[in-house]
Amino acid sequence: MPRPIILGVVGDSAAGKTTLTRGLVRLLGEEHVTHVAADDYHRYDRKQRAERQITPLHPDCNYMDIMEQDFAHLREGRAVLKPVYQHKDGTFGAPVYVQPKQFTVIEGLLGYHTEALCDCFDVRVFLAPPEDLRRQWKVQRDCSRRGYSTDQVLEELDRREPDSEAFIRPQQRRADLVVSFQPGDRSDQAHLDAKIGLREGLTHPDLSPFVDDNGGLSLTERKHERSLWIPGDIDPARGAEIEEAIWDRMHFASHLRSERLGEFTVGTELHRSESLALAQVLILYHLATARAAVALGGEGSRTEHRRVPAAAAEQLSS
Template identity: 70%
Template sequence: MPRPIILGVVGDSAAGKTTLTRGLVRILGEEQVTAVATDDYHRYDRKQRAEHDITPLHPDCNYMDIMAQHLSLLRQGEPILKPVYVHHDGSFGPPVYVDPKPFTVVEGLLGYHSEELLDSYDVRVYLAPPEELRRKWKVQRDTTRRGYTTDQVLADLDKREPDSAQFIRPQERHADVVVSFREGNAPEPWALDAELVLRDGLPHPDLTPLVGDGERGITITERDGEMLVNIAGDIEPEQASEIEEAIWEKLHFASHLRSERLGQVTIGNDLKRSESLALVQLLILYHLVTAKAAVALGGEGPRADAAEAAEAEESGKEESGKEESGKEEESEAVKS
């Protein structure tokens, strides 16, 4: 079996990592995906962290070496005995035996902290919502699911801020895709705008023919070699569907994955659809599936191909520079 394709989704606490990955796992099929949460590699439980006065955002609060070792083993197609952290009460559960599957989805706080970790991923995503919105999400989540009071969550956020600034946010520079969901003009609270930064570490699908002048709910601009994509939360479903169709056409070999489950969000007991979330998930799915196809054909994957192309381009520039320099020297010699 070809090696697994590994997706990394990194971001601060309550940045939306699970919401993003849940839809991808549903589309790929739970039987096809190994899910790994890097929170499972915490060194201390909740009580011990308080005693040591350390936050889970600090690398010293995590078994970073074991995390990197396990991701490397999964990439090689080897099983791991994964630790388990229980968020509900901040304790540790018994470890679980994990067999690698065709895809591995890794989400957490410090997934891009070291070069060894970075080398494990085929696709790297970083979530960067506005801090005000992330804080609101964290209060909502931790008070309803993790047994905290609002005052405790706010105090914890303030305590974590120095570690967030030092260890979490700098990881954004390692991402192929940076996603920032933010509140826009849509009346529905789940229909958030999505701002994306697409970097050249991976070859992204060309969406420019579908953009027009920005009146279609999506705009694309270029800045310092990066593509900036803005998707309005209130984009018309017909326009979003047209863009989705264009991406699916590029994934004609994976048509069996087509599903209405992209973009699904649960609000209370109701299931809603966010068009912007669906498009972000489909873009990530595009990279996972194309990487899988490349590896199945014996290649290393799009990241390695892009790196080789960049290296070849740089080498060509150096050779061209040498030729120009040689011509200038010959010209000077003739003049003298």
């Protein structure tokens, strides 16, 4: 049986990791996806962190060695006994036995902090929203779901800033896709622009036919990276056309096609974002491509991996 395909989604607290991955998990099928939160590998609970004056963003506050070991085991298709951190009260629960499925999605703060961790992932995504937007999201989330006051959240954000600068943001350089949702011409959450840095670690689909100056995509290139800009108010028909083109490039995953990409909730209300949908289908393209390459005998779809056997390459391109 082919090994699992591992997706990493890394970013600062409240950067949108869960919103991005929720749609992917729904599309891949929850029965086919193992979800792992890297926060479970915290070394200290909330009370202990306060006593030691350390934030969960600092590597010393996490069992980095156990994280490396467990993620490597998951990539190999081996089960792990995973710790459990409970955000609702900041304590640890009983460990759980985790068996990797076809896909494993790992999200957290420090997933790319070491080379050993990076080597575990087939696809590495980093979320980098503007800081003022991330702070807004964190206040909304922590006040509504985790029992904090606004002042407490803002104070904690300020306290964490040195560690964000030192340990979280530098991980961008190890990502394949750097996704930044940001306010555009319209300020509502359903129409955020998306800037996506496309790095050389993966071979990205060619979207140049959809670049135009009339509200479509824009694409700029510089050394080692292309930057894709998706306007938040892109015409839904144009967005659907681009999605269709990406789906056509992964005919081997046509069974995954769904109309539900781009969905997210605000409170109890369901919304849809074209820019979120396009970001998700790009990530899905890389997951499906990696899955096909591994199934056909290759190491994966990363550019540093050995090429898949000639017969397999022919099947992938046909």
